[in-house]
Amino acid sequence: xxxxxxxxxxxxxxxxxxxxxxxxxxxxxxxxxxxxxxxxxxxxxxxxxxxxxxxxxxxxxxxxxxxxxxxxxxxxxxxxxxxxxxxxxxxxxxxxxxxxxxxxxxxxxxxxxxxxxxxxxxxxxxxxxxxxxxxxxxxxxxxxxxxxxxxxxxxxxxxxxxxxxxxxxxxxx
Numbered sequence: 379x380x381x382x383x384x385x386x387x388x389x390x391x392x393x394x395x396x397x398x399x400x401x402x403x404x405x406x407x408x409x410x411x412x413x414x415x416x417x418x419x420x421x422x423x424x425x426x427x428x429x430x431x432x433x434x435x436x437x438x439x440x441x442x443x444x445x446x447x448x449x450x451x452x453x454x455x456x457x458x459x460x461x462x463x464x465x466x467x468x469x470x471x472x473x474x475x476x477x478x479x480x481x482x483x484x485x486x487x488x489x490x491x492x493x494x495x496x497x498x499x500x501x502x503x504x505x506x507x508x509x510x511x512x513x514x515x516x517x518x519x520x521x522x523x524x525x526x527x528x529x530x531x532x533x534x535x536x537x538x539x540x541x542x543x544x545x546x547x548x549x550x551x
Contacts (some may be wrong), residue, residue: 412487419474419494426498427471429532430505433512444518453518454500460511463504470501 440446474494510530517526
């Protein structure tokens with residue numbers, strides 16, 4: 379009888395919702411929480427991967443256009459830096475899928491979620507750099523480097539706030 383009561387208490391405490399700061403308010407076991415976290419991360423990666431892949435494809439076609447030969451040396455360096463950032467973003471945002479496949483069914487879900495989360499953050503930083511580089515190139519061709527620099531600076535502040543600062547601001551509320 380005592381063993382059954384201990385088992386019931388253990389099951390109840392493992393599935394109890396965690397209240398307070400950092401608590402989810404859900405009744406789930408730690409493994410269920412890791413599964414949910416990984417599922418949510420994969421959904422986020424799907425959105426980011428689509429964006430980075432479209433941007434990367436666009437960037438890869440640019441050297442084959444007629445106007446590309448007319449860009450200046452600074453724009454060529456910006457282009458190469460932007461392509462490398464997009465390639466790095468692609469690698470980092472797809473890496474969690476490969477990581478999952480290699481550690482599948484090894485009981486390493488917590489490690490998988492933690493590593494995949496870090497890879498996603500780094501991938502988003504590279505995506506941000508690639509997006510800003512692409513906008514700079516387009517605006518520089520249409521207007522001038524000064525306008526492009528100002529516009530990209532404003533976008534960098536906007537992206538930085540929305541992607542990185544806002545989650546921390548909301549965390550304190």
